[in-house]
Amino acid sequence: MSRFSTGVLTAVVAAMMAVAPALADKKGNAIRFAYDQVVENVDPFMNNVRIGVIIGQQVWDTLIYRDPKTAEYKGQLATAWKWIDDKTLELDLRKGVKFHNGAEFTADDVVYTLNFVVSPESKVVTRQNVAWIDRAEKIDAYKVRIICKEPFPAAIEYLAGPVVIHPHEYYAKVGPHGMNEKPVGSGPYRITEHSVGKYVRMERNPDYFKDSPKPQPKIEKVEIRFIPDRQTQVAEMMAGGADMIMNVALDQATQMKAVPTLQVVSGETMRIVFLHLDSREATTAPQLRDLKVRQAIMHAIDRESMVKQIVGQGARVLHTVCFPPQFGCSDEGAPRYAYDPAKAKQLLAEAGFKDGFDIDLYAYRERNQTEAMIGYLRAVGIRANLRFMQYAAMREANRAGKAAMLHQTWGSFSVNDVSASTPVYYKFGPDDISRDPEVRDFLQRGDSQVDPAVRKEAYRKALALIAERAYSLPLYSLTTYYVANKDLVFIAYPDEIPRFWEMSYK
Amino acid sequence: MTDVAAIPVLDLTAASSGALLRRRILAHRGLLIGTGLLTFIVMVALFAPLIAPHDPYAQDLSRRMIPPVWYEKGNWAHLFGTDNLGRDYLSRVLYGSQISLLIGAAVMVISGLIGTALGLAAGFFGGRVDMIVTFIITVRLALPLILVALAVVATVGGSLWVVILVLGLLKWDRFAVVMRAATQQVRVLDYVAAAEAAGASTLRVIVGEVLPNVLPQLVVVATVEAASAILLEATLSFLGLGVQPPLPSWGLMIAEAKTYMFFSFWLIAIPGTVLAILVFAVNMVGDGIRDVSAPGGRG
Numbered sequence: 001m002s003r004f005s006t007g008v009l010t011a012v013v014a015a016m017m018a019v020a021p022a023l024a025d026k027k028g029n030a031i032r033f034a035y036d037q038v039v040e041n042v043d044p045f046m047n048n049v050r051i052g053v054i055i056g057q058q059v060w061d062t063l064i065y066r067d068p069k070t071a072e073y074k075g076q077l078a079t080a081w082k083w084i085d086d087k088t089l090e091l092d093l094r095k096g097v098k099f100h101n102g103a104e105f106t107a108d109d110v111v112y113t114l115n116f117v118v119s120p121e122s123k124v125v126t127r128q129n130v131a132w133i134d135r136a137e138k139i140d141a142y143k144v145r146i147i148c149k150e151p152f153p154a155a156i157e158y159l160a161g162p163v164v165i166h167p168h169e170y171y172a173k174v175g176p177h178g179m180n181e182k183p184v185g186s187g188p189y190r191i192t193e194h195s196v197g198k199y200v201r202m203e204r205n206p207d208y209f210k211d212s213p214k215p216q217p218k219i220e221k222v223e224i225r226f227i228p229d230r231q232t233q234v235a236e237m238m239a240g241g242a243d244m245i246m247n248v249a250l251d252q253a254t255q256m257k258a259v260p261t262l263q264v265v266s267g268e269t270m271r272i273v274f275l276h277l278d279s280r281e282a283t284t285a286p287q288l289r290d291l292k293v294r295q296a297i298m299h300a301i302d303r304e305s306m307v308k309q310i311v312g313q314g315a316r317v318l319h320t321v322c323f324p325p326q327f328g329c330s331d332e333g334a335p336r337y338a339y340d341p342a343k344a345k346q347l348l349a350e351a352g353f354k355d356g357f358d359i360d361l362y363a364y365r366e367r368n369q370t371e372a373m374i375g376y377l378r379a380v381g382i383r384a385n386l387r388f389m390q391y392a393a394m395r396e397a398n399r400a401g402k403a404a405m406l407h408q409t410w411g412s413f414s415v416n417d418v419s420a421s422t423p424v425y426y427k428f429g430p431d432d433i434s435r436d437p438e439v440r441d442f443l444q445r446g447d448s449q450v451d452p453a454v455r456k457e458a459y460r461k462a463l464a465l466i467a468e469r470a471y472s473l474p475l476y477s478l479t480t481y482y483v484a485n486k487d488l489v490f491i492a493y494p495d496e497i498p499r500f501w502e503m504s505y506k
Numbered sequence: 507m508t509d510v511a512a513i514p515v516l517d518l519t520a521a522s523s524g525a526l527l528r529r530r531i532l533a534h535r536g537l538l539i540g541t542g543l544l545t546f547i548v549m550v551a552l553f554a555p556l557i558a559p560h561d562p563y564a565q566d567l568s569r570r571m572i573p574p575v576w577y578e579k580g581n582w583a584h585l586f587g588t589d590n591l592g593r594d595y596l597s598r599v600l601y602g603s604q605i606s607l608l609i610g611a612a613v614m615v616i617s618g619l620i621g622t623a624l625g626l627a628a629g630f631f632g633g634r635v636d637m638i639v640t641f642i643i644t645v646r647l648a649l650p651l652i653l654v655a656l657a658v659v660a661t662v663g664g665s666l667w668v669v670i671l672v673l674g675l676l677k678w679d680r681f682a683v684v685m686r687a688a689t690q691q692v693r694v695l696d697y698v699a700a701a702e703a704a705g706a707s708t709l710r711v712i713v714g715e716v717l718p719n720v721l722p723q724l725v726v727v728a729t730v731e732a733a734s735a736i737l738l739e740a741t742l743s744f745l746g747l748g749v750q751p752p753l754p755s756w757g758l759m760i761a762e763a764k765t766y767m768f769f770s771f772w773l774i775a776i777p778g779t780v781l782a783i784l785v786f787a788v789n790m791v792g793d794g795i796r797d798v799s800a801p802g803g804r805g
Contacts, residue, residue: 230765231764231765231767234768235768238768249765251571251590251765251766251769252765252766252769255768255769302567305567305568306567308567309567309568309570310567310570310590360663368590368591368765371591371751371752371762372565372567372591374751374752375563375565375591375593375752376565378563378752379563379564379565385663385665385750386750386751387663387750388746
């Protein structure tokens, strides 16, 4: 950084501190967290955005808890569980847990929540998360059975992730809509106010059960504000108006290291990034139906450079659409598409697009990465026009078949099993825009077999086929940069969930 | 004798009015500066492919965010440095002038045609035609320009031509209002009546007699509108709904540089400055033309 910009920076920081004195964050024992995406509904079943997962983990509990440090499963709302047969899981439930509205937690809550979310009328956003459940049955007040449709070995991972438990009477009365307005869970924090699209205010749950694997929260208040504009977030951080932001771009994170009141923490995440292509008959970009065109796109983008220059430390280039540590993720036998613009041009010419073509590229986050891709595509003749929007709008365009090329990212709901990533996009779900029955069948096999070796082999074949047929260009795993108040003690986990209940101030 | 005396007097006025005009133009510093700057920018836009040192679209991620040459770490290969994708900033600024000028000119022509046609018709025919045109103008003035433009662009998607069309179809109101008033004044003058008496067709009267006499006002409105269209494009692009990347629009460059405002100030300062200079130049030219052509407007 030159002397001039250091000067400007110092002046700006000084000016901001003068205007907005750092409020009582530390003294008030509160965390003010700012996030750029808005959550439509905080009910964890009714959204598929990261901030929804983050809020879900603070406010609700799951039956099982996966310790992020050891990857070990621990009982949360359940105390013990065992497979009775291939498809039936029996769980003993914890006694003495109370929801935020005072209701006692019992088997009825588990049975009602699970049976509600699997019913088609519940309109759960990511069906993949619950589609494996056939039904839940109450054995007694503190014992339940979950019956899977087919053998589903990844069940524990889901019960430790996106499948939260709602209080049954309250949920039956208000439904997902009411749950969004006045959320009630049993987690370490309870929501005191949710102003949709603006902020979520939470305070420590004083009655949080002592035996929970989530430690008792130390921070009293957490405020999550939705600030779509990055620069405003950065300004808030520098002025002491916020205590933590995440997903900060490499450039800004590097520059903010120079600010004495802040700390920058980074780490690889489970979030994978891929360029999703609509290759179906009815695609809005008929060029993509040609395998050669899709292969040309694979060869056009320099993923190594992108990772090195703009994604950041810890990220890795992917060759298949899954996160490598996930169970079943493999790139064995999948073709490697090296960065080779000459070959890309040649493939385009062979496909009959010597002069390239125009296409809309949909995107919703890390805009600088999208623009870098636009630059690479342009260099081989594909003129991509950026359509940048909120995630909900892009998902809508994807599901309506309007978007033929999407800069997609997927965090797998932090589930460490391929069934939470690849099948979402290739198993004929609403987001599947390649619809290959062969791929679907392999994925189905992987999802439903018990034998780990059989599962791995099935996923491997599906992933290799997706790569071979170039349905999507796997790009890289993301690194996330957190910028926080320098006194805040926290850990950056790969599952991208800030655990406010573990945090404290020095 | 009256004839003899009249001719030299007429000659004298004709000669001195031409010379006077020239003198007025040369004495009007604002007009000269504005014209100079504008000519320079037009030249830059026309010859951008020849003078730009690099391809404005060529990205090189290993050469990102190089500061301009006047910074410690700057170098002469990239006079204005490079942007966040390693594209040469000077080349993008040079090519960006093409987009700003194209938008300014195209919007001016489209809205000028619509507005002038409506204004002339209303002012010339009066009565019911005037009533209808006035109604249309009132409706148009009731529409919040930026909101409508944003809504349209959000629905059909942003691109250079969409922006030009949307702005062109929305920004004719000032043309219409000014042309209507000016035509009403000229309409009742003797030479119009004379032309009509001589049997000239309505079209001929409007094009041959009325239009040339409202031209100064038209030119002034046109420059004001061009400048405002350039700014509006920058606004739309800044909001992400105008010209789309990777086109080097100045508004878009400002929007993208916003992220780096605190730390890499030049990224926002350079396109911001050139945009201000262009709008300033266009406005100076407009003011100058008004001053020298309409004596009443001289301060």
